[in-house]
Amino acid sequence: MGKGNVFDLLGPIMVGPSSSHTAGAVRLGAMARKILGEEPIRGTIILHGSFATTGKGHGTNLALVAGLLGMAPDDERISEAPEIAKERGLGFVFETADLGDIHPNSVKFNLLGKNGCNVQVLGSSIGGGTIVIREINDFQVEIRGDYPTLVILHQDLPGVVAQVTLLLATAQINIAHMWVSREKKGAQALMVLETDQLIDDSVLGLLRKLPRIYQALAIEPLE
Amino acid sequence: MRAYEDWVIEAEARGVKISQVVCQNQMEELEQSEQALFQRMSKNLRVMRESVEAGLSGERRSLSGLVGGDAAKVEARWKKGESLTGGLMSSAIARALAVAEVNACMGKIVAAPTAGSCGVLPAVLLTVEKALEVVEHDLVLALFTAAGLGMIIAERASVSGAESGCQAEIGSAAAMAAAAAVELAGGSPSQTADAAAIAMKSMLGLVCDPVAGLVEVPCVKRNATGASIALVAAEMALSGVKSAIPIDEVIDTMGLIGKQMPCALKETAQGGLAVTPTGRRIQADFL
Numbered sequence: 001m002g003k004g005n006v007f008d009l010l011g012p013i014m015v016g017p018s019s020s021h022t023a024g025a026v027r028l029g030a031m032a033r034k035i036l037g038e039e040p041i042r043g044t045i046i047l048h049g050s051f052a053t054t055g056k057g058h059g060t061n062l063a064l065v066a067g068l069l070g071m072a073p074d075d076e077r078i079s080e081a082p083e084i085a086k087e088r089g090l091g092f093v094f095e096t097a098d099l100g101d102i103h104p105n106s107v108k109f110n111l112l113g114k115n116g117c118n119v120q121v122l123g124s125s126i127g128g129g130t131i132v133i134r135e136i137n138d139f140q141v142e143i144r145g146d147y148p149t150l151v152i153l154h155q156d157l158p159g160v161v162a163q164v165t166l167l168l169a170t171a172q173i174n175i176a177h178m179w180v181s182r183e184k185k186g187a188q189a190l191m192v193l194e195t196d197q198l199i200d201d202s203v204l205g206l207l208r209k210l211p212r213i214y215q216a217l218a219i220e221p222l223e
Numbered sequence: 224m225r226a227y228e229d230w231v232i233e234a235e236a237r238g239v240k241i242s243q244v245v246c247q248n249q250m251e252e253l254e255q256s257e258q259a260l261f262q263r264m265s266k267n268l269r270v271m272r273e274s275v276e277a278g279l280s281g282e283r284r285s286l287s288g289l290v291g292g293d294a295a296k297v298e299a300r301w302k303k304g305e306s307l308t309g310g311l312m313s314s315a316i317a318r319a320l321a322v323a324e325v326n327a328c329m330g331k332i333v334a335a336p337t338a339g340s341c342g343v344l345p346a347v348l349l350t351v352e353k354a355l356e357v358v359e360h361d362l363v364l365a366l367f368t369a370a371g372l373g374m375i376i377a378e379r380a381s382v383s384g385a386e387s388g389c390q391a392e393i394g395s396a397a398a399m400a401a402a403a404a405v406e407l408a409g410g411s412p413s414q415t416a417d418a419a420a421i422a423m424k425s426m427l428g429l430v431c432d433p434v435a436g437l438v439e440v441p442c443v444k445r446n447a448t449g450a451s452i453a454l455v456a457a458e459m460a461l462s463g464v465k466s467a468i469p470i471d472e473v474i475d476t477m478g479l480i481g482k483q484m485p486c487a488l489k490e491t492a493q494g495g496l497a498v499t500p501t502g503r504r505i506q507a508d509f510l
Binding site: 004005006007008009010011012013014015016017018019022023050053054056057058059062074076078079127128129 | 225245248249252253260263264266267270285286287325326327328329330331332333334335336337338339341344366367369370371373374375377378382383385399435436437438439492509
């Protein structure tokens with residue numbers, strides 16, 4: 001039997017009407033923003049399944065934009081997200097599409113940041129406000145936002161993973177979970193590590209200087 | 224599997240409230256101090272109060288336009304001295320509608336246990352608070368009793384409409400509120416179990432059939448009827464009326480009925496009120 005938590009039954013504190021279609025949607029937007037790593041200025045938001053069909057009445061569109069603006073699920077400005085996006089210079093369009101055999105409450109973001117970063121993020125709201133990020137730039141991942149998370153794009157060669165884990169060990173950062181996937185042998189690969197400790201900028205700086213590392217991103221856990 | 228009856232036995236043996244047993248359990252399982260848990264639960268209570276106030280005073284409409292303003296109607300009639308069922312019941316009805324309306328109108332609420340059933344617990348607790356002049360500390364404690372029972376319901380059955388229908392959402396909320404109300408009124412731990420069992424038994428089989436898939440019709444009004452059932456169940460239990468079927472067995476039954484319930488009646492908007500001629504028309508107009 002798992003441990004129970006009374007605050008799963010009384011909570012979250014959130015803006016309604018739906019934990020999956022509103023609170024979860026805010027968290028998906030917020031996670032996509034963290035993965036982009038900078039202020040988004042343009043976004044294409046592709047709705048799938050129940051997000052596409054019943055999203056309107058649940059304020060899913062508003063919630064996704066609110067998340068992109070960095071709001072939390074209990075932010076009472078969620079319903080004003082489009083106006084705030086305009087003020088902050090975030091342009092967005094919504095589309096609907098069948099994104100394949102995935103959870104009915106799913107969305108794909110295609111984001112452009114103010115410094116020119118571009119990222120594609122696919123995620124699902126899987127119940128009670130819990131989310132999971134399934135894809136980043138077409139790489140399969142599984143990020144729930146419960147832990148500090150490192151996302152590292154690197155070359156698929158022997159020893160690249162080892163140098164990352166060695167650096168984390170030296171910094172006294174413990175790895176809770178880890179996934180590695182690749183395009184094909186020797187090509188680009190993606191490493192996702194969930195850690196027990198926060199990854200500070202100095203560690204991130206060192207990671208970025210390692211050979212065969214193209215990009216490294218540290219994502220703080222969601223509130 | 225964890226059982227509410229075990230907590231009743233423990234509380235009665237130690238001469239404490241159910242909420243104190245739940246608190247103790249959570250200090251161990253979450254590895255947090257009593258003060259930290261208490262603070263977090265106090266915040267839930269504060270947001271509940273705010274959502275009641277917002278719902279009673281506000282004139283917001285939901286995104287579909289179907290919901291809004293009904294809490295204020297009930298409150299106004301009662302304040303004019305025209306309540307049919309009495310002040311306690313009118314207060315609970317108005318507060319349950321208020322919070323559920325705030326939820327439908329994209330206002331801030333505490334999911335209790337879900338967003339769709341968020342009105343029942345604040346309505347019952349804040350009504351009992353006024354009636355019995357309960358102190359804040361006991362009110363926060365009563366939330367632990369409610370949440371502890373919710374935890375057991377989630378473990379043994381479900382609190383999700385998509386999994387087990389409305390009986391798992393409003394039904395669970397009513398059982399949680401009934402147990403908390405009994406504790407606030409000075410009832411024994413075993414009386415909280417009777418109240419919870421009576422409340423949940425009254426809602427067994429209730430389906431989740433939201434019109435157009437929205438958390439509006441019939442969800443908002445079911446929060447008010449759920450609150451009334453919680454108060455009726457608490458009244459019986461406090462009078463010494465026992466539930467013939469114990470709470471844990473009622474919870475297991477709710478879970479089983481949920482499994483037997485067809486998918487069309489579990490939050491898919493493919494059955495029940497959602498497919499009535501009016502329900503279909505509302506859906507067509509809105510989407």
